[in-house]
Amino acid sequence: MPKKRKSPASDSNVKNIETLQGRVVKNNGSAYMVELADGSLLPCRIKGNFRIKGIRTTNPVAVGDEVIITLQDSDAHYITAIKPRKNYIIRRASNLSKESHILAANIDRAILVATLSHPATPTTFIDRFLATAEAYNIPAILVLNKCDLWDDDDRELADAVRYLYDSLGYTTLYVSALDGIGIESLRELTAEGITLLAGNSGVGKSSLINSLSPEANLRTGDISSTHDTGMHTTTFSEMVTLPTGGKLIDIPGVKGFGVIDFQPQEVSHFFPEIFMTGHDCKYSDCLHRGDSPGCAVIRAVEESRIAQSRYQSYLSILDEASEDTGTDKYRKPF
Ligand SMILES: Nc1nc2c(ncn2[C@@H]2O[C@H](COP(=O)(O)OP(=O)(O)O)[C@@H](O)[C@H]2O)c(=O)[nH]1
Numbered sequence: 001m002p003k004k005r006k007s008p009a010s011d012s013n014v015k016n017i018e019t020l021q022g023r024v025v026k027n028n029g030s031a032y033m034v035e036l037a038d039g040s041l042l043p044c045r046i047k048g049n050f051r052i053k054g055i056r057t058t059n060p061v062a063v064g065d066e067v068i069i070t071l072q073d074s075d076a077h078y079i080t081a082i083k084p085r086k087n088y089i090i091r092r093a094s095n096l097s098k099e100s101h102i103l104a105a106n107i108d109r110a111i112l113v114a115t116l117s118h119p120a121t122p123t124t125f126i127d128r129f130l131a132t133a134e135a136y137n138i139p140a141i142l143v144l145n146k147c148d149l150w151d152d153d154d155r156e157l158a159d160a161v162r163y164l165y166d167s168l169g170y171t172t173l174y175v176s177a178l179d180g181i182g183i184e185s186l187r188e189l190t191a192e193g194i195t196l197l198a199g200n201s202g203v204g205k206s207s208l209i210n211s212l213s214p215e216a217n218l219r220t221g222d223i224s225s226t227h228d229t230g231m232h233t234t235t236f237s238e239m240v241t242l243p244t245g246g247k248l249i250d251i252p253g254v255k256g257f258g259v260i261d262f263q264p265q266e267v268s269h270f271f272p273e274i275f276m277t278g279h280d281c282k283y284s285d286c287l288h289r290g291d292s293p294g295c296a297v298i299r300a301v302e303e304s305r306i307a308q309s310r311y312q313s314y315l316s317i318l319d320e321a322s323e324d325t326g327t328d329k330y331r332k333p334f
């Protein structure tokens with residue numbers, strides 16, 4: 001008869017340490033909710049040093065992180081390791097703070113929900129979002145919601161917007177959470193991996209999530225916005241699992257999307273058409289300002305090969321980057 005192996009648990013000096021893997025789906029201050037492979041949820045705390053080099057963060061572990069959990073006794077589960085992140089987005093913890101908050105990690109795509117009216121979304125706002133997504137290397141999709149409200153003029157504007165962004169390589173969808181238009185496309189788009197959903201308050205993010213996942217049952221309308229104004233609630237993101245299996249992170253307000261310390265020279269890197277055209281400028285360090293000599297970008301704007309609206313957005317981000325004194329490396333969140 002083989003000798004029975006002594007189990008560590010039977011040795012009074014060795015604790016039975018079990019580890020599990022999961023994904024962080026919610027973060028409330030020091031408490032983290034982790035989803036395990038079987039879909040069950042486990043509240044955890046953290047143990048260990050998870051600092052990102054060079055950045056002071058308020059939350060070392062973020063929604064979307066793949067983590068290792070160590071179960072030490074029945075009432076304490078600790079996140080003891082984070083798997084390497086594919087990407088992550090941060091924002092300043094508060095207006096004056098030099099600390100950052102990690103909003104989400106391991107994002108496969110970012111959707112900006114915008115509306116042409118009720119409320120109107122300026123194109124500079126869209127361009128900032130897209131440039132930030134480029135900076136984080138996250139594919140971006142533009143979703144124009146409330147298309148049920150469009151008259152002929154709105155539709156013409158929508159077509160122009162879609163034509164522009166499609167030509168730059170960004171998918172643009174027309175949807176209506178109210179009438180169910182385009183929801184099937186949105187369902188397909190979000191069926192795999194982790195999708196970040198951003199957009200100004202009132203554009204219909206909660207309504208869209210409810211159309212994709214009726215059981216999410218999120219509150220919609222004005223009431224939800226009061227919830228977003230609290231000091232702390234604004235910084236917490238949460239991940240929901242859709243019936244398709246896709247994961248959606250609803251980030252509170254588009255202001256949360258990114259704190260990028262753009263350097264003047266790198267702004268054009270995040271406007272693909274300006275970057276490409278910039279190869280033909282007379283000077284390799286050309287910033288494509290109105291007074292730049294031999295600038296191929298200005299010429300392209302004059303000849304309508306680059307959209308005036310995109311160029312104006314580029315200039316506004318460039319101006320902010322140039323104002324940066326260098327002492328505060330954190331850029332204004334938008
Ligand atoms: N007409 C119309 N109204 C919508 C649509 N989607 C949302 N709304 C309304 O817009 C308001 C804000 O929606 P909500 O989902 O709370 O927006 P959120 O702040 O982005 O989460 C609510 O009154 C919704 O009923 C839509 O597709 N069409």
Ligand SMILES: [Mg+2]
Nearest residue numbers: 205206219224
């Ligand atoms: Mg909402």
Ligand SMILES: [Zn+2]
Nearest residue numbers: 281286288295
């Ligand atoms: Zn130039």
